[in-house]
Amino acid sequence: MAGVCHICPETGEYESLNAIHTAVPELCPRPIAHGDLQDGGYFLATEFLQLHGSSFSRQQSSSRENTLALKLGKLHSQPAPSDGRYGFPVTTCCGSTPQDNSYEDTWSSFFVNRRLLPILNACIESNGSQPELADHVNLIIPIAKYLLSRLSPPSSQPVIIHGDLWSGNQCNGSIPPRIPNSTPVVFDPSSCYAPAEYDHGIMTMFGGFDRNFWEEYEAVVPRGEPAGEYEDRVSLYRLYHTLNHFALFGGSYKSSAIGIMRELQRKYRDRIDGS
Incomplete structure (x- = not known):
């Protein structure tokens, strides 16, 4: 696969x-090797993954115990090996955007x-000066600190999250010979150690995860x-991905991001000002 994230994307x-x-072996193919190519690209080799279609089609799932919801729940129930800190050992890329995961x-x-x-900063680098966007982000920072500092254990504890789990990064598939039958799998992750609900931001951005799943x-x-305050925390997480899409693609994602921030400012401005 070719890459445009130039900070060790394959790593x-x-x-x-x-x-x-390591946490849920049946949820994704095992990575085997990675490295740089002489032409400036990179490679990532994994177990062979044969895709079979949407994981939300129950007829294609190998068993009721192996639904995507239950597998993801299992992943999100296991404490991260990070001594309670939030981050990841390496830089990851969400799309082509590098993510500094320093703890x-x-x-x-x-x-x-x-x-x-x-x-x-990525939005500004891609689209030029963004004074309106910057003003809104500066106003949302104390709201983000307020909301996220109130998230209580055990939900606040870091787990392994996928990081880019929109509906296009999951499917039914088999990983022969280890997993010969069709089962829900995920791919193209951009992981870190974070609260489980952080994954919900991108999962609710484009749809595809229905009421039965949730x-x-x-x-x-x-x-x-x-x-x-759950929906508002998820709005914050969705804000990050909306801003990332503006950095990557421009267009109407900017107005969508500003809309999210205006709504959160409307709800929480008085609480922050009075604290």
Whole structure:
């Protein structure tokens, strides 16, 4: 595969697959090797993955116990090997955007310092000066710190997350000879050690995960407390991916991101100003 993320992209995907495979071996192909090519590209070799179609088609799933919701719930239920810190051992790429995963002691500091501020800079690098966008991000930072610092254990504890789990990065597939029958699998991860709900941002951005999926998943991984702020926390996570899409593709993603921030400002401005 050819890559446009020039900061060791194959290392990030290799280590992401390795982390997911170590936790839930039946959820993704095992990575085998990676490296740079002489022409400036890179390669990533994994177990052979034969794709069979959408994992949401229950007829194609090998068993009721192997649904994507239950497998993802299993992944999101296992503590990350990070001593309680948030981050990842290597840089990863979400699309072609490099992500600095240097460890932080709190989830709020990781999200602000390693996701929100860097993606604003990426938007400016790709699209030129963005004073309106920068103003909104500066206003949303204290709201992000407020909301994410209130997420309580066990939901605040870091687990292995996929990092780019939109519906196009999951499918039914087999991994012969290890997994000969069709089962839900994921690929193209951009992992880090973060609260499970961080994955929900990209999962709710484009649809594809229906009510049945979420009911089954939340039976394993309940919504974090305060549950009344769950949707707003997910809006923050979705904001990151919306800004990433603006950095990558431009267009209407900017107005979508500003819309998310305006709604959060409307709801939380008074609480922040009064604290």
